[in-house]
Amino acid sequence: MIQADKEKYRDILDSSVEYLEQHGYENIKADTEGYETPKSYAKKGSDISVTPDIVATKEGRKHYFDISLKSEKPKLLKSKWLFLNTLTALKSHRFRLITTRGHFKFTNDMLEDINLHDKKLIKI
Template identity: 65%
Template structure:
């Protein structure tokens, strides 16, 4: 989710956080007010900053969650997902996508464009 989308969809972030808490995730960090902010990554040579939407732990393993909503900047979103996918594979963490009704097709098209074989969590 891009920065503009985060401001408009804080209720979806809260819904996702409560869903993850009910599944037993702990040490949850989220990029919203009231939670500790996850570690951000800066792209060298530019002012682009990538911050995962939600980072949580379960059974000693770190999980990165991205919230997928229709976006005005799909190229930026694709690069963010690609970076997080590579990062999680390098460090043996998990990377999941969370989406909601009305955004399934957009999410699946994005995953197909990136050749990511992921099953999104549908809330």
Template identity: 40%
Template sequence: MENGILTEAQQKDAELIQLLLDKIVKKKGFENICANAEGYETPAKIRRGKDSEEYFIPDCTGEVNGRKSYFELGMKTDDERQLVTKWRLLSSLANYKHGKLYLAVPRGHMAFTNRILNDYPIQAEVVKL
């Protein structure tokens, strides 16, 4: 697993990413799957800004009918501002590529995820893990 902004801070579990891949990405028929997990090609790094050396790495990406979608684990974090920045960026990229941002939410993180989506203009489809 490669570390970008938030990847290390949230301690994303490889098992959760695998569950995301099995329960959502593969079931929905996505192809060209890239995931920040062992056995998969790492998704493209997305720079935070033009002159920034910092970058975000999506948990997973996939394509269906030429439309690229992004998949993220919706988990609580102390660095809410960075999380909002990442989700807004991924949501914008997904819209640009005619896809969607999917937030896969493990048990115990739904209220946090819904609060973020209510407080900020982020277009995402929430899926329970």
């Protein structure tokens, strides 16, 4: 989810963190109250920074999660997903998308546009 939507969808972020805790993820870092904020990555030459919504570990492997919700700025969301996918591939981590009812089609269309259609979604 992009920074502009964080406040609007705070409840979905909190339920996603709960879901991950119930499924054995540890050392959870999330951009919400009560959790440490994940590391941000700044784009060189601009003021854009990319912060994954949730970072957690499970069985010794780091997982990056981004929450996929309908957005006013799909281009920014696509570039964030491509960056996180590339970053996780380089470091042998995992990148997953979390989505909710009403946002499946939007998410699948976006993944198709950027050729990440092989990504499995976590549906909450």
